[in-house]
Amino acid sequence: MSKKTLTIALMDPPYESENLTTAFRILDVAARRGYNINVFAYEGASGLAFARQTPHPNPVHGKDVAEENHPTTKDQVSALLAEAEKNGGKVDWVNCGMCVDERGVNEFVPGTRRGSPADFHAFVEASDNVLVIPTK
């Protein structure tokens, strides 16, 4: 059986919904199965791979930086790329170029790239299935 290719389009920004947690759960399973994964990070989701995200302490929780171990989506993106590679798959993570310019987040973790809606179109044409997780 040929290797499956899955495309997911994301729209939510980090830290504002549960949609991305659901998306990362799906992406994690796909990476563990060695699928080829395409991600089009559109609108707010273009900040997911922003390289300058920084974990912080949480005084309300009474925890320092290490204790809080605050998630950053850039680490989740990097872990996804590594997991896919380990299992023989690959991830083509595209950050919408105009979206990152608007938001000043044009610095990405290694392995992700700048792109455009044309990339999303190409992803759709080449995929076995496509899932759009829209923002609301």
Add this chain to the structure above:
Amino acid sequence: MAKKTLNIVESAYRAVMEEQDDTILWVLAAMAGAGADHTVVLRGNAVSYAVAGQGGPGLTVGEWKQTQAPKMDRDVLDLIEKRKIPVYVIAEDLADRGIEQSELVPGVEMLSRTALAGLFANYAVVNHW
């Protein structure tokens, strides 16, 4: 003296995994530390925040693992016990979801939908989150 503020929290489980808490309960706790005088009413889906014993495993992506997954009952208890913030839940919203009062963390007070409006007069500010 701080303005007495009633906070009606209705949005629930939004970004709690990424933030490791609810952003509204968090900001109210932080403001209490700055001297704010808050009361919280949990309504709609947010009544579930007061159910004791909840919480799941953190997110895992490949080798990356979340170690401090949110526990909303813990955060509600923190408001009541540590911050001294009164927390109410709307009784009908609990009943709609099949949740018994005995399932809630201690210290949560029950409030009916019809009594909520009457509470407004006791506060200088009412915030609906």
